[in-house]
Amino acid sequence: MDMNLFIDRVLAAAKAAGIETAEVYCVTGENFRASAMDGEINQYQVSASAGLSLRGTVQGKMGYSATQAFDEAAITQLVEGVKESAALVETKEQDEIFQGDESYPELPEEESDLKDVTPEQKLEMCLAMEKAAKDADPRIWKVQRAMVSTSSSTVTIRNSYGLNLTDSGTMCMAYAAPIAKEGDKTATGGWMATGFRFADLNPVAIGVKAAEETVCQLGGSPVPGGEYRIILRFDAMQSLLQTFCGIFSAENAQQNMSLLGGKEGTVIGSPAVTLMDDPLLPGGHGSQRFDAEGSASRTKAVIDAGVLTTLLHSRKTARKQGVASTGNASRASYTAPVRVAPTNLYFKAGEKSLEALMADVGEGLVITDLAGLHSGANPTSGDFSLLSKGYTIEGGQRGRAVEQITIAGNFYEVLKNIVAFADDLDFSMGSIVSPSVDIGTLKVSG
Amino acid sequence: MLDQNIAREVLQEAVRTGGDFAEIFVEDRIDNSLVMRSHRIETVNTGRIHGAGVRVFSGVNAVYVHTNDTSREGLMACARQAAAAIKGGSGCIVQPFHAWNAARPEEILLLPTDVKAALKAEKLHAAEAAARAVSPEIVQVMASYIDHVQDVCICNTEGVFVTDRRVRTRLSVNAIASNGTENQTGSDNPGASMGFEIFDHLIDPENVGRTAANQAVTMLHAPICPAGYMPVVIDNGFGGVIFHEACGHSLEATSVSVGVSEFSGKLGQQIASPVVTAIDDGTIVNSWGMLHVDDEGTPTQRTVLVENGILRNYMIDRLGARRMGMPITGSSRRQSYAFAPTSRMRSTFIAPGQDDEAEMIATMGDGLYAKKMGGGSVNPATGEFNFAVNEGYLVKDGKIAHPVRGASLIGRGSEVLLKIDRVGRDLQLAQGMCGSISGSVPTDVGQPMIRVSGLTVGGR
Numbered sequence: 001m002d003m004n005l006f007i008d009r010v011l012a013a014a015k016a017a018g019i020e021t022a023e024v025y026c027v028t029g030e031n032f033r034a035s036a037m038d039g040e041i042n043q044y045q046v047s048a049s050a051g052l053s054l055r056g057t058v059q060g061k062m063g064y065s066a067t068q069a070f071d072e073a074a075i076t077q078l079v080e081g082v083k084e085s086a087a088l089v090e091t092k093e094q095d096e097i098f099q100g101d102e103s104y105p106e107l108p109e110e111e112s113d114l115k116d117v118t119p120e121q122k123l124e125m126c127l128a129m130e131k132a133a134k135d136a137d138p139r140i141w142k143v144q145r146a147m148v149s150t151s152s153s154t155v156t157i158r159n160s161y162g163l164n165l166t167d168s169g170t171m172c173m174a175y176a177a178p179i180a181k182e183g184d185k186t187a188t189g190g191w192m193a194t195g196f197r198f199a200d201l202n203p204v205a206i207g208v209k210a211a212e213e214t215v216c217q218l219g220g221s222p223v224p225g226g227e228y229r230i231i232l233r234f235d236a237m238q239s240l241l242q243t244f245c246g247i248f249s250a251e252n253a254q255q256n257m258s259l260l261g262g263k264e265g266t267v268i269g270s271p272a273v274t275l276m277d278d279p280l281l282p283g284g285h286g287s288q289r290f291d292a293e294g295s296a297s298r299t300k301a302v303i304d305a306g307v308l309t310t311l312l313h314s315r316k317t318a319r320k321q322g323v324a325s326t327g328n329a330s331r332a333s334y335t336a337p338v339r340v341a342p343t344n345l346y347f348k349a350g351e352k353s354l355e356a357l358m359a360d361v362g363e364g365l366v367i368t369d370l371a372g373l374h375s376g377a378n379p380t381s382g383d384f385s386l387l388s389k390g391y392t393i394e395g396g397q398r399g400r401a402v403e404q405i406t407i408a409g410n411f412y413e414v415l416k417n418i419v420a421f422a423d424d425l426d427f428s429m430g431s432i433v434s435p436s437v438d439i440g441t442l443k444v445s446g
Numbered sequence: 447m448l449d450q451n452i453a454r455e456v457l458q459e460a461v462r463t464g465g466d467f468a469e470i471f472v473e474d475r476i477d478n479s480l481v482m483r484s485h486r487i488e489t490v491n492t493g494r495i496h497g498a499g500v501r502v503f504s505g506v507n508a509v510y511v512h513t514n515d516t517s518r519e520g521l522m523a524c525a526r527q528a529a530a531a532i533k534g535g536s537g538c539i540v541q542p543f544h545a546w547n548a549a550r551p552e553e554i555l556l557l558p559t560d561v562k563a564a565l566k567a568e569k570l571h572a573a574e575a576a577a578r579a580v581s582p583e584i585v586q587v588m589a590s591y592i593d594h595v596q597d598v599c600i601c602n603t604e605g606v607f608v609t610d611r612r613v614r615t616r617l618s619v620n621a622i623a624s625n626g627t628e629n630q631t632g633s634d635n636p637g638a639s640m641g642f643e644i645f646d647h648l649i650d651p652e653n654v655g656r657t658a659a660n661q662a663v664t665m666l667h668a669p670i671c672p673a674g675y676m677p678v679v680i681d682n683g684f685g686g687v688i689f690h691e692a693c694g695h696s697l698e699a700t701s702v703s704v705g706v707s708e709f710s711g712k713l714g715q716q717i718a719s720p721v722v723t724a725i726d727d728g729t730i731v732n733s734w735g736m737l738h739v740d741d742e743g744t745p746t747q748r749t750v751l752v753e754n755g756i757l758r759n760y761m762i763d764r765l766g767a768r769r770m771g772m773p774i775t776g777s778s779r780r781q782s783y784a785f786a787p788t789s790r791m792r793s794t795f796i797a798p799g800q801d802d803e804a805e806m807i808a809t810m811g812d813g814l815y816a817k818k819m820g821g822g823s824v825n826p827a828t829g830e831f832n833f834a835v836n837e838g839y840l841v842k843d844g845k846i847a848h849p850v851r852g853a854s855l856i857g858r859g860s861e862v863l864l865k866i867d868r869v870g871r872d873l874q875l876a877q878g879m880c881g882s883i884s885g886s887v888p889t890d891v892g893q894p895m896i897r898v899s900g901l902t903v904g905g906r
Binding site: 037038040041042043044045046047048049050051053063064065066067068069070074077081084085086088089090091092119142144179186187188222225255256257259335337371372374375376378380381382383385386387403404405406407408409443444445446 | 474477480481483484485486487488489490491492493494495496497506507508509510511512513514515527528531563564567585586588622624627628629630631670671673674701704705706708784786820821822823825827828830831832833834851852853854856857858902903904905906
């Protein structure tokens, strides 16, 4: 069935059933993923998917329902689901469907070359990447994943006020994860690159970098437990920010799940810290013209030189606090309710290279990998205690490989103790990114 | 949900270019969820997952194509796309179907899709009120209820044609205790392959709420765990996550069959202390991790992985079996049709031993008693694991001294298994969601209380 026709019928059925205001949120997409091992393609996956959610108000209360089937039964299920759901919701704050903003920003058109790329070219890229990783160093024993994936997706919001918004995007990603062996020692590592254009991905460069990242971990060992000056490399800080970014959500603050409630205008970080949320970033992974409630996107500083300027808001959380939405309403998938999330969230880069930060530090550790963030880091308390890998800094220079240690601290304290960010901010790494950063001293156990 | 004639036609199309095996997986699933926060039911959501996937093998190469369009045309399009990606092979003939239904409706007394959401909401109210009543320091309670009814049909070129229904229900409470400047959390998340009768038989919502709240309050008043290398006693139930992470994932064919697991090629060898016997069992009726048939249509089974410390078996799916030349173990799983299936855990546990729980702590000297574990993760190639201790106590001279927070445990699977020196008698299972390449699937972890003679404890 044509999706627009189906949406027409869902909205009509919602109106007929007494749902006062209604909105359809629909995500369609195509995905391709393949991976090579030992010179052969060992994984190959293709999909086309569509999912649709109806939300709507009955007596001012919001109900939700979703489907991946687009038949008569689905229309009944959506409408009845919203009614039953709305009848049970007990929240006092009125939730509403948005009529829409007067105007929406335009994002620079990204010229995608995906339609001209054949599956064979993607498979060749997997094989080339695997070969490059293996050839880069004799100690590379195997490449456990040499993966290429491409995806395109379209988000549509249509509602009973006639709002009709559409945003489309594509993404290409390549990732290599080698295993290195030397004697009885084994090490794993990996490297990823992304781009809007398939032609931007360089399989040989990714393979070689992945091999480098892996081999340098060989022969790693713990350091004695104690206090260490720590630099988190950009990818380690990225995973920490991804884990703790929920503390900047006004929704979490209003629900006592973040300690930043009411801290707007106060100092929560060192002067080196400026944190941006920029949905209009050209080429950003999280760039969007509108958010999940249909609010127009806009750029803002969340932390400006250490001062918390704003939390991230949806219309619902903004109304509760008497402020304007920051355009950060978000749905984790079409089935998920509207919550608050960052778009392109990043710490502003400093002026020095990572090497210069290491020289400033003198003696300490560079952490390149944090494991177990879903369990070893508590987004509510800010506490973390994480299995870490990296290398020592000795006399300001890179020293030996380090593994089987934990670093432990608290994210709120880390923000206050940040000494300096490096200049290596790279937006191709994801929607939430960071430069490498000197975070001062932390407790290490080894 | 799938016509046999259409299925035959689709399978024939899928192996037309030389594939030697093809499979269709069709799924129709209803998910219900209710979330309560700040004293009120916040969202009530119902969702329908609907789609199908076609998988084709040629030797050890596999192609998977999936779609939401389960019409004949949609499935044929998948088959054509999959066949186009297969480059030659011996081909195969579609065998006559032996159609059967693996569903066991007698295991479910009250199908959750037949229960009004208002009754589900009552359970959340009960859990939240009990949690709030524990202490004024409880500043937030998030309680959620989920259920799903998943209908599947799985058929393949070897004549399998099986339908099944999987039903699960779970209650989850997360409580936050705060003194204004610090937050600590506690949680409890019991679930089972049961319908709404779970609340008559297994789950007391008030108890779940109190457990979560007590943990949060205890941790709020606990000092931070010191770092170091020390003996660790891990309690039963969710403590079993140590075997799940330190060993279980590395015994899945996903990593074993391609030789990247640290346990590859070690069948018959001693990989654990002789007090350790470990089992992955899909047959425990009503357990959270149980199956009737796995997601390749194979009846599930009980698989002894480690017996008195000796490695006996792996968890093996169809593709892994081809690579390894070993029989499949009925443990191939996937989150949904949107994932190709692979070998996964079901209900995985360390079997009961002979040791006395009180003696274990009394003779450990100085160390950590991990009463409630959090989640963790593992790198199967190196065996490096980590997990969080959600509720821990410092032990001094064989006596439990005081609670500590923020601890994590790290190590290597092959080392920690050999260091288990005590296994208690009281086995308990606990429920979790396990994430891996075929998505997030419900699994049980479990064990009696055990002791590890030394582990690196991360703290401050």
